[in-house]
Amino acid sequence: MNPRHLAYWIAAAVLVGLPVVYNQPYHLHVMVLILIWSFAYTSWSVMGRFGLVSLGHGGFMGVGAYVTALLWNHFGLTPWVGIPVALVCAGLLALIVAYPCFRFRITGHYFALVTLALSGIVLQVITATRNQTGGSLGYTPERTKGNAIAALQFVDKETWYLIALGVWALGIAIWYWIDRSMIRYAMEAISEDEDAAAAAGINVTLEKLKITVLSAVMTALAGALYCQYQMFISPDTVSGISVSLQMVFAAVVGGIYVAFGPTVGAVITILLAEGLRIGFGTKAVGWDNLVYGVLLVVFIIFLPKGILGSLLARMKPSGKH
Amino acid sequence: MLVVESLVKRFGGFTAVNNVSFKVEKGEILGLIGPNGSGKSTIFNMLSGTFPPSAGSILFEGGELAGLPPHKIINRGIGRTFQIPRPFRRLSIFENVALAGYYGQGSHSRSKADESAERALAAVGLPVERNASVDGLGAAGLKKLELAKALATEPKLLLADESLGGLDEHEMDQAADMLRRIRDDLGITIIWVEHIMGVLMRVVDRVMVLDHGEKIAEGLPTAVVNDPRVIEVYLGTDAHATQAVAAAAAR
Numbered sequence: 001m002n003p004r005h006l007a008y009w010i011a012a013a014v015l016v017g018l019p020v021v022y023n024q025p026y027h028l029h030v031m032v033l034i035l036i037w038s039f040a041y042t043s044w045s046v047m048g049r050f051g052l053v054s055l056g057h058g059g060f061m062g063v064g065a066y067v068t069a070l071l072w073n074h075f076g077l078t079p080w081v082g083i084p085v086a087l088v089c090a091g092l093l094a095l096i097v098a099y100p101c102f103r104f105r106i107t108g109h110y111f112a113l114v115t116l117a118l119s120g121i122v123l124q125v126i127t128a129t130r131n132q133t134g135g136s137l138g139y140t141p142e143r144t145k146g147n148a149i150a151a152l153q154f155v156d157k158e159t160w161y162l163i164a165l166g167v168w169a170l171g172i173a174i175w176y177w178i179d180r181s182m183i184r185y186a187m188e189a190i191s192e193d194e195d196a197a198a199a200a201g202i203n204v205t206l207e208k209l210k211i212t213v214l215s216a217v218m219t220a221l222a223g224a225l226y227c228q229y230q231m232f233i234s235p236d237t238v239s240g241i242s243v244s245l246q247m248v249f250a251a252v253v254g255g256i257y258v259a260f261g262p263t264v265g266a267v268i269t270i271l272l273a274e275g276l277r278i279g280f281g282t283k284a285v286g287w288d289n290l291v292y293g294v295l296l297v298v299f300i301i302f303l304p305k306g307i308l309g310s311l312l313a314r315m316k317p318s319g320k321h
Numbered sequence: 322m323l324v325v326e327s328l329v330k331r332f333g334g335f336t337a338v339n340n341v342s343f344k345v346e347k348g349e350i351l352g353l354i355g356p357n358g359s360g361k362s363t364i365f366n367m368l369s370g371t372f373p374p375s376a377g378s379i380l381f382e383g384g385e386l387a388g389l390p391p392h393k394i395i396n397r398g399i400g401r402t403f404q405i406p407r408p409f410r411r412l413s414i415f416e417n418v419a420l421a422g423y424y425g426q427g428s429h430s431r432s433k434a435d436e437s438a439e440r441a442l443a444a445v446g447l448p449v450e451r452n453a454s455v456d457g458l459g460a461a462g463l464k465k466l467e468l469a470k471a472l473a474t475e476p477k478l479l480l481a482d483e484s485l486g487g488l489d490e491h492e493m494d495q496a497a498d499m500l501r502r503i504r505d506d507l508g509i510t511i512i513w514v515e516h517i518m519g520v521l522m523r524v525v526d527r528v529m530v531l532d533h534g535e536k537i538a539e540g541l542p543t544a545v546v547n548d549p550r551v552i553e554v555y556l557g558t559d560a561h562a563t564q565a566v567a568a569a570a571a572r
Contacts, residue, residue, distance in 0.1 A: 182420070182423050182424075182429075182431065182434075185409075185412055185416055185419075185420045185423075186420065186424065188409060188411045188412055189412065189420055192409050192410065192411060193407050193409065195371065195391075195403075195407070196403065196407035196408075196409070197409075198370075198390070198391035198392055199369065199391060199395070199401050199403065199407075199470075199471075200395075200420055200421035200424055200425055200470060200474070201391075201392050201395040201396060201421060201423075201424035201425030201426070201427065201474055202392055202420075202424045203390070203392045203424075204392075
């Protein structure tokens with residue numbers, strides 16, 4: 001076993017064992033949030049790293065959260081079934097939006113604009129169907145009186161920490177799997193030159209769709225998880241343009257070309273949001289978005305590889321990106 | 322092998338290719354020449370599926386290609402190069418070629434792709450080393466890479482688009498010899514679009530000449546360069562140029 005693998009195993013053991021030795025509830029809560037959002041940001045970067053800049057991922061997250069909660073409240077459908085249904089819905093939504101874009105070569109800024117509209121539409125639909133979804137006041141899955149496992153509702157933070165850790169690790173694993181598969185080469189080629197990629201035999205539309213649907217489904221899972229953990233969702237926290245922008249910001253700041261970049265981004269954004277909330281209370285509502293906006297511009301200009309990406313590139317000068 | 326019948330391509334009111342028919346026999350090298358804007362590249366783009374023809378048919382080994390997307394045409398066994406090399410700069414040389422081997426053959430097998438990539442790189446004379454960067458290649462190297470990408474798709478028919486622009490005379494000769502070797506050693510049929518007539522005439526079996534989207538001559542190189550219509554549209558009436566080309570063809 002080489003030292004790198006050993007380090008990974010030790011890090012994994014420390015992360016899994018952490019709640020046994022340290023379980024201060026607020027700190028665990030922040031860790032769970034970081035893990036869930038890290039997974040969401042990683043999901044975004046799965047396609048974002050190939051130049052497919054989506055500003056619609058808030059929409060997919062909203063679908064994941066709301067479909068799961070609505071099925072539970074209205075039909076008593078356990079999240080174990082509800083979440084897969086929600087993931088399928090998000091995947092279909094991604095197909096419906098992305099297929100025409102890719103088929104008719106809507107790329108770059110125009111693709112970003114189309115997806116931006118998606119964020120807005122999902123938010124509007126949730127708000128408009130307020131009789132079912134609670135509208136902008138938010139929505140709460142009903143507390144179960146029966147089996148906690150069947151309802152995927154747990155009171156203790158330790159359980160949630162382990163679930164979030166597992167899902168986050170799954171996200172990292174998917175990231176690595178793509179990084180090593182032929183899909184990565186195909187997507188790099190497509191992002192550089194679609195015609196040349198097609199001349200190499202790549203079905204450009206299909207490859208882009210695959211990565212987009214994967215990314216959307218993963219993001220929806222993050223939304224469902226967030227819903228089950230927080231037991232409260234509102235259009236502003238799981239859908240909409242600000243959530244989408246937050247994903248872009250965090251992924252870019254952390255680094256979209258490295259596996260743990262979005263995770264670093266999540267640590268920074270969530271500590272920033274929590275810090276502002278504790279330091280300034282309600283006076284600072286929305287400040288984090290302002291800071292995000294300014295930092296995003298600064299990062300795109302001066303540190304396009306993100307914090308982690310730049311650090312790793314400096315440590316290893318022969319790095320590819 | 323390839324039978325093209327009354328191919329037409331219109332862009333709005335402009336007819337880029339007008340009613341062109343030709344055949345390509347297995348194992349031959351067909352040269353496709355004509356002045357700028359004569360429709361050579363448009364024909365290539367239709368053969369490779371970049372855009373569909375407005376009318377006409379393209380039969381390849383008995384199957385219709387007109388209207389198929391590029392990746393399906395490549396999977397049937399037609400590889401192409403681009404006039405201006407279009408490498409993927411974020412991938413290494415080997416990855417560029419292996420990618421074409423993986424997707425171009427339609428089999429999606431990584432070991433087969435690696436094998437084809439090694440063979441293709443060796444055939445064009447590029448290093449088979451895994452991590453060599455594209456940035457180290459000059460004009461001649463990029464053209465070789467372009468050719469290796471096309472070869473890795475294991476084509477039966479290769480569409481080579483103006484492979485020699487930007488090379489010096491020595492490199493041009495080498496490249497022309499390479500195309501001939503590809504045909505002789507690998508048994509790949511070739512359609513070669515080229516501006517530089519001299520080198521082309523030396524290698525091809527037959528030539529087809531286009532002007533304003535129409536075929537004006539077809540036949541053996543020696544016959545075509547003496548065709549008065551070809552001399553007029555392609556060479557103007559400059560007697561020196563005519564003689565130069567005739568001399569090149571005779572060589």
